[in-house]
Amino acid sequence: MGGLFNYWFVIVLMMLGFYIVMVSPNLVKKIMGLNIFQTSAFLLYISVGKISGGTAPILTDTTMPYSNPLPHVLILTAIVVGVATTALGLALVVRIHSSFGSINEDELLDDEDTYRDFEDPLDPALEEPTDR
Amino acid sequence: MEFFVNAFLLALLAATTIAIVRMRRLIATTMLFGIFSLLMAAVFVVLDAVDVAFTEASVGAGISTILMLATLAICGAKQESVPRKQLPAIIVVVVTGAVLLWGVSGLPDVGDPTAPATTHVYKRYVEESGTEIGVPNIVTSVLASYRGYDTLGEVAVIFTAGLGIICLIGAGTGQQRRRRNGNDSGDDV
Amino acid sequence: MEHHPVVRVAAKILIPPILLFALYVQFHGDFGPGGGFQAGVIFGAAIILYGLVFGLKATQSVIPPQVASILTAVGVLLYAGVGVWSVMLGGNFLDYNALDSHDPVHGQHVGILIIELGVGITVAAVMIVLFYGFAGYLRDHD
Structure with missing residues (x-):
């Protein structure tokens, strides 16, 4: 199957996903980048389970070797868990949009409203007694 | 033959991902993400992981895409603004990628039947599950x-x-x- | 999309085979590719397709959101219940050999069938809940 070829592609895809997460200001696209990162990790595992000349791990009468079923099991469940957690992230994006009116990270960081409900623990004004 | 199909699909995957990186229209990006998942499912079939391909095709190309479109519809976002701070990100990505490349250079070849992954529990699963569990899959x-x-x-x-x-x-x-x-x-x- | 006749007719033709295919994948997962995870997602996708074409209200009259929320827990309970059942029959937790004292392989078949059903119910219900959550939010905040 051509040496480490698959692993190199896994790294390229993973780094592109990582780049999207770091650079894109849009929260939905960030989640998309995380998904690309995650899917390339899945490809890494499946590549580990491949056996040259093998077949899918379903028992038949032929004498071909079977590819390793263990990575398949781990990744199969990880994909469905991945979509559930992605949906949770998207729900958080929706809540951020309803609270702050934007899903652009730069706008959120610049906007004073983002911080209005949070008290800075290092703020000296908070040191004073508040019971008046 | 298998190698060329695999290499071709991986090249298409890389091209799709680069298009996702460069695309600014969010609806188009979401559609490209669905294509990415479908291509990844095809790669999984080539690598003998039919169950995983099944899941990836229905989850990645189906449910994830719909959820992202729903989020975009709720938030009313069409266009992504121009990203800044690109250079530090490129440096981080290149350095991390180089370290990972160095790391995978120690792994056994893809498809090697003597790799450590196929010498431990693999034998038990393949040889005994037919009589212990009695399920073909x-x-x-x-x-x-x-x-x-x-x-x-x-x-x-x-x-x-x-x-x-x-x-x-x-x-x-x-x-x-x-x-x-x-x-x-x-x-x- | 309720006013596009092509989409409506195509959806009406496609949804029953998709549901049937989900059940096939669910119960044939022992012999071919498939199982609870895939079947749950396909079942959920069929319901989501119905929702996209015919609207949220029509979908929620088929599967009320309260029912979908409860079903998410039912699947997990069914799965864990098999574990408790095998403990009560004298085996370890999730040891399906104990489910049939005469034929352990038959016990394995029964155990796998039930826990795959539990997985399928939970996954399908969570997918439907996700869709209801997002679509309901869109309806309530426009």
Whole structure:
């Protein structure tokens, strides 16, 4: 199957996903980048389970070797868990949009409203007694 | 032959991912993400992981894409603004990628039948599951029987994620709307 | 999309085979590719397709959101219940050999069938809840 070829592609895809997460200001696209990162990790595992000349791990009468079923099991469940957690992230994006009116990270960081409900623990004004 | 199909699909995957990086229109990006998932499912078929390909095709190209489109519809976002701070990100990505490349250079070749991954539990699963479990699909017998605890945990995680969604945005029962109209002060939105 | 006749007719033709295919994948997962995870997602996708074409209200009259929320827990309980059942029959937790004292392989078949059903119910219900959550939010905040 051509040496480490698959692993190199896994790294390229993973780094592109990582780049999207770091650079894109849009929260939905960030989640998309995380998904690309995650899917390339899945490809890494499946590549580990491949056996040259093998077949899918379903028992038949032929004498071909079977590819390793263990990575398949781990990744199969990880994909469905991945979509559930992605949906949770998207729900958080929706809540951020309803609270702050934007899903652009730069706008959120610049906007004073983002911080209005949070008290800075290092703020000296908070040191004073508040019971008046 | 298998190698060329694999290489071709991986090249298409890389091209799609680069298009996702460069695309600024979010709807188009989401569609490209669906294509990415479908291509990844095809790669999984080439690598003999039919169960995984099945899941990836239905989850990645189906459910994820719909959820992202729904989020974009709720937030009304069409266009992504121009990203800044590109140079530090490129440096981080290149350095991390180089370290990972150095790391995978020690792995056994893809498809090597003597790799450590195929010398331990693999033999037990392939040789014994037919008589111990009596189910032809080894993936099912490992998933449901040998690693039953693991799968129970995964199902619990999915349940918890569903619970989190209900807490965050409701279950679509309209209770949030009723509550909002009930106090009609309009202070929270 | 309720006013596009092509989409409506195509959806009406496609949804029953998709549901049937989900059940096939669910119960044939022992012999071919498939199982609870895939079947749950396909079942959920069929319901989501119905929701996209015919609207949220029509979908929620088929599967009320309260029912979908409860079903997410039912699947996990069914799965864990098999574990408790095997403990009560004298085996370890999730040891399906104990489910049939005469034929352990038959016990394995029964155990796998039930826990795959539990997985399928939870996954399908969570997918439907996700769709209801997002679509309901869109309806309530426009």
